[in-house]
Amino acid sequence: MKRHVTHLFTALCALACLVMVAGTASAADRLKVGFVYVSPIGDAGWTFQHDLGRREMEKNLAGRVETRYVEKVPEGPEAERVIRDLAKSGYDLIFTTSFGYMNPTLKVAKMFPGKYFEHATGYKLAKNVGTYMCRFYEGRYLSGIIAGRMSRTNQLGYVAAFPIPEVIRGINAFTLGARSVNPEARVKVIWVNSWFDPGKEREAAETLISQGADVITHHTDSTAPVLTAEEKGVYAIAYHSDMSKYGPRAQLTAVMHLYGKFYTDTARAVLNHTWKPKAVWSGIREGSIRLAPISPVVPEEVVALVEKTTKSIADGSFHPFHGPIRDQAGKVVVADGKTMSDRELLQMNYYVDGVLGSIPR
Amino acid sequence: MNGHLLLEILVAAIGAGTPFVYAALGELVTEKSGVLNLGVEGMMLVGAICGFIGMAKTGSLLVAVLAGMGAGMAMALIFGVLTLTLMANQVASGLALTIFGVGLSAFLGLTYTSIALPGVPALPIPWLSDIPVLGPLLFSHDILIYGSILLYAAISGFLYRTRAGLILRGLGEAPESAHALGYNVIGIRYLAVLFGGAMAGLAGVYLSVAYTPMWVEGMTAGRGWVSLALVVFATWRPSRVMLGAYLFGGITILQFHIQGFGIDIPSQLLSMLPYLATIAVLVLISRNRQTIRLHSPASLGIPYHPQS
Numbered sequence: 141m142k143r144h145v146t147h148l149f150t151a152l153c154a155l156a157c158l159v160m161v162a163g164t165a166s167a168a169d170r171l172k173v174g175f176v177y178v179s180p181i182g183d184a185g186w187t188f189q190h191d192l193g194r195r196e197m198e199k200n201l202a203g204r205v206e207t208r209y210v211e212k213v214p215e216g217p218e219a220e221r222v223i224r225d226l227a228k229s230g231y232d233l234i235f236t237t238s239f240g241y242m243n244p245t246l247k248v249a250k251m252f253p254g255k256y257f258e259h260a261t262g263y264k265l266a267k268n269v270g271t272y273m274c275r276f277y278e279g280r281y282l283s284g285i286i287a288g289r290m291s292r293t294n295q296l297g298y299v300a301a302f303p304i305p306e307v308i309r310g311i312n313a314f315t316l317g318a319r320s321v322n323p324e325a326r327v328k329v330i331w332v333n334s335w336f337d338p339g340k341e342r343e344a345a346e347t348l349i350s351q352g353a354d355v356i357t358h359h360t361d362s363t364a365p366v367l368t369a370e371e372k373g374v375y376a377i378a379y380h381s382d383m384s385k386y387g388p389r390a391q392l393t394a395v396m397h398l399y400g401k402f403y404t405d406t407a408r409a410v411l412n413h414t415w416k417p418k419a420v421w422s423g424i425r426e427g428s429i430r431l432a433p434i435s436p437v438v439p440e441e442v443v444a445l446v447e448k449t450t451k452s453i454a455d456g457s458f459h460p461f462h463g464p465i466r467d468q469a470g471k472v473v474v475a476d477g478k479t480m481s482d483r484e485l486l487q488m489n490y491y492v493d494g495v496l497g498s499i500p501r
Numbered sequence: 502m503n504g505h506l507l508l509e510i511l512v513a514a515i516g517a518g519t520p521f522v523y524a525a526l527g528e529l530v531t532e533k534s535g536v537l538n539l540g541v542e543g544m545m546l547v548g549a550i551c552g553f554i555g556m557a558k559t560g561s562l563l564v565a566v567l568a569g570m571g572a573g574m575a576m577a578l579i580f581g582v583l584t585l586t587l588m589a590n591q592v593a594s595g596l597a598l599t600i601f602g603v604g605l606s607a608f609l610g611l612t613y614t615s616i617a618l619p620g621v622p623a624l625p626i627p628w629l630s631d632i633p634v635l636g637p638l639l640f641s642h643d644i645l646i647y648g649s650i651l652l653y654a655a656i657s658g659f660l661y662r663t664r665a666g667l668i669l670r671g672l673g674e675a676p677e678s679a680h681a682l683g684y685n686v687i688g689i690r691y692l693a694v695l696f697g698g699a700m701a702g703l704a705g706v707y708l709s710v711a712y713t714p715m716w717v718e719g720m721t722a723g724r725g726w727v728s729l730a731l732v733v734f735a736t737w738r739p740s741r742v743m744l745g746a747y748l749f750g751g752i753t754i755l756q757f758h759i760q761g762f763g764i765d766i767p768s769q770l771l772s773m774l775p776y777l778a779t780i781a782v783l784v785l786i787s788r789n790r791q792t793i794r795l796h797s798p799a800s801l802g803i804p805y806h807p808q809s
Binding site: 180183328337338341342385 | 509614
């Protein structure tokens, strides 16, 4: 009897080993992809959009990838630890989705030359580090067209976080879009000096509204500006995500950034061994920037114009920063017939004509 | 700047100052009893999420307020047990309470980030709200703002006009003497701590249910810390707490207006302005050493145990 038991035990052990070997074999076929997020995923906003992209990639490459994400990773030394942990625990492709992860990503990438890293919004490449970001300004321009046409007071309000080129580029593109259809339109900017502070964002939006703005947009992370617009009965253009459920009457549209295709393509490139370090800057053409469904209060002809402009941006026949463009002082910054280069776009540090106030320095 | 705009700034200042009023008045009562609770930010956050859940589940503001106050009190109770019964260090326990509250509120709010609330409607008081200037300034707010003003009246009356208030203040000055006179020092301090928690919770409810009707992690964004500072700079006087709270709110709103008008002052400097101006004003009006000594609770932050 005892012998039988021993046999049974041995057999079970063998079986277990077999299962384990099979298990590792199937896992080895899969690409393990890690994501590092700077804030909680939540329901709208920067990280939410990245997580949508992650989920889309998982669906597109079902069975070939497995993913893991770490939320709320502060920029700095803590980020380096998280990225290193992911690399150490077998994640071959790691997306780090905030600007402040740049140096930690590069440092870890050096330690793990066999792994692949993609850093969002950064500007430093390495042998195994690529960068990616979206041409938000394309969506800003389109939403500016809608705002310019829907405003009655010709005053548009912009709640902005920090005066860095990225944000300034959005303000300028929005202004150019608005003034392409309404030369009277002016854009008022209020800086809240925070990416995320719902109270302050609300107060800034409220201020803009009481100073006469009747369309509010924002380059901050919470839904507060849209909520405030809804409460005060003015229009809003949301950023990052569709926020129509927070402002069903207020939201005209939202400028959304989508990463699903980029994440899928990148993971596929790693799976096919064709990955190369690149600085990807993708927009409407690549499907990285899209407007949320436009509110039914926007007249049909405006929607048609937005659609037409979307198409010409996608096929390259139109660029939002196409001359002549003047700065606030009236100086021509982009000559007639010229288009701003990517380099110039990335360094933008002035307001175009039509923005009120000056950039804090 | 026309009168209409000035009025709008003042009205907005009251809205912006209200969370500080609740949290700082609550903390003032706690500190008057001689206990320093640095956990305001944490209690505020837990109050905010619990009030939000209450509102989302039942749609009743009363439930939201009770849930938020209850949650704030539960948090304060933890602090009370640690510092009053177990004699732990108040500063360390308060800091721990804030860190705990930040995490707990994020956890409790996990599934509530996607919900939008209708907000709290303004409740103009008939007749009074028709008075020019004063009407919109004082009598056209939502019920939580009226509540904060009533709270101020109640606390000033309680502290300086009632025997219970005198005992509470005495406790903060000299717990040994109060004990010798037969008062239950620890029991009264518990009540003061719980009251502070309830008010911090209510401040959170105001933020998550009325001011920006939504829940997001860390939505108080440091308002608990500002409230704590207000109490100190107001030298533990309710009227100055009110002044400080509205001043802080008002200058926050004003600096946005300055930006909106395109006045050429760096916005980074402007965002320091509420802090600078509030500290400057409160320090200036309370610079008399005698009165500071008179109003600051002498036993603040010092553990007291009747047996020792």
